[in-house]
Amino acid sequence: MSDEHKQMRIDAGLVRELAELLSANELSEIEVEDGDRKIRVKRELTVAAAPVQHVVAAPQAASPAAAAPTASAADTASTPMEQAGELVRSPMVGTCYLSAEPGAPAFVGIGDTVKQGDTLLIVEAMKVMNPIVAPRAGKITQLLVANAQPVEFDQPLVVIE
Structure with missing residues (x-):
């Protein structure tokens, strides 16, 4: 017993x-x-619901950016940029951070030129900070996430042209 x-x-x-x-x-x-x-x-997850929520969430993330005057021109041309540029996607579920620590400058901004291997942002998962690096050299044409935003696996984060 x-x-x-x-x-x-x-x-x-x-x-x-x-x-x-x-x-x-x-x-x-x-x-x-x-x-x-x-x-x-x-916990049980509905596999079919996750992609639907992801597809719906991506346009919503772009909508607030469209309201900003500087971002509206970039959003209007987002489809050609995505086709011409390379999407850098999240390799995991986590929280996206654009800088190394609060108050520090962002790793990259729109218009910045990066080299292959440069850190673009960090995705934190389970208290582990995972740097997301540039897969190739190029120019950052879009940042598709905000600081401290939750991200899904395979979610587009950055466009490099």
Whole structure:
């Protein structure tokens, strides 16, 4: 009976913390292993709904930018720029940061010239800062995300022409 009781002992605080990490980072599953104890927290995601939300979210992100006078010209020509330029996409779900720390200058801005390997921005996932680098040299023609914005896997972040 003591073995069964030992297996049933669950750290409710840890489970709550893991559940919060799932929600905060939009993950579907997280697992923690400590010796012979293993805790796995899962949530059901509707796979078909995620792409629909992603497609709807992208135009909404462009709409507020269209309201700004300087961005409206770039948004009007966004389709040709996307075709002529290369989209840099997020390799993961996380939070996008345009600078290394609050108050620091942004890594890049529209019109900046970058070399292959230059850091464009950071995507933070699970408290790990992941630099997103330029896949090639070119000029930044569009920033498709805002600072501290949540991003999805494969979401367009930057256009390099």
